[in-house]
Amino acid sequence: MSFDVSILVVSYNTREETLACLASVYEQTKEVSFELIVVDNASSDGSAEAIEETFSDLTLIKSTENLGFAGANNLAAEKATGEYVLLLNPDTVILDQAIDRIVAFAQADSEMGVYGGRTLFGDLTLNANSCHGAPTPWSLFCMGTGFSSLFRNSTFFNPEGLGAWRRDSVREVDCISGCFLLIKRSIWEQLDGFDLDYFMYGEDTDLCLRARKLGAKCLIVPDAQLIHYGGRSERVRGDKMVRLFKAKHQLFQKHWSPWAVGFGGSMLASWALTRYLALRVLGFASASYRQRAEEWYSVFRRRREYT
Incomplete structure (x- = not known):
């Protein structure tokens, strides 16, 4: 059986957050067919056992070592059969049928694309980290001098942060965050997934930059909203x-x-x-x-x- 979307989740010592994330996927995804593939990165907090006990109809891969975000997602993608692959962080909660909405948008889009949503913090205020501009020498100069912090609402001095835009309109961006990233499986396979030189962080930016070189556009779909708490597996x-x-x-x-x-x-x-x-x-x-x-x-x- 093939699915509209294969949802990939990588868990690492985020037991309660992961369980809440997976429950929200089942509760909020009603219109598209999907499979859930979870890789547990050798968690020590009982995550794998709790996932196995709570959700019997997903595919759980128990890694004996921490493969990192890139390696674990590549492993999960090997099992994927969906038309699209959706990367989903374990510290997220799906709201208002976000997966239905983003997949429907992608299916209706005539162009090849990579898609992201609108992420919120736990108090439902904007978490702007769902997307960003590509790093350039100018953007790094602005960060290194503090201009990007002093002038957060300026697209000129804060190009990676995209200025004051509230992620509330359909818009092409340079890069989509891997916390909620939808890509056609054929494009993922053409790109050979994530570059394994990246263990954690940077792999999603690299993927988007390579996808854009193939002619893909990175688009934000504001109707696809979710909570992203952020940083739960690395607190220091x-x-x-x-x-x-x-x-x-x-x-x-x-x-x-x-x-x-x-x-x-x-x-x-x-x-x-x-x-x-x-x-x-x-x-x-x-x-x-x-x-x-x-x-x-x-x-x-x-x-x-x-x-």
């Missing part, structure tokens, strides 16, 4: 930012001219340093700012890991 901010910066540097090496790679690395270090200095100034008024400043300084100290 310093470690998370080092991983993120390392992935960004990998993207520079793969997609930028050689002359720009060193500049990008220096801007990553500057990004950490400027945030540290700004938060140190604010720290005179608040202990929480002082704590965040120390987290950013730890990222700066570890710059050899990502440059």
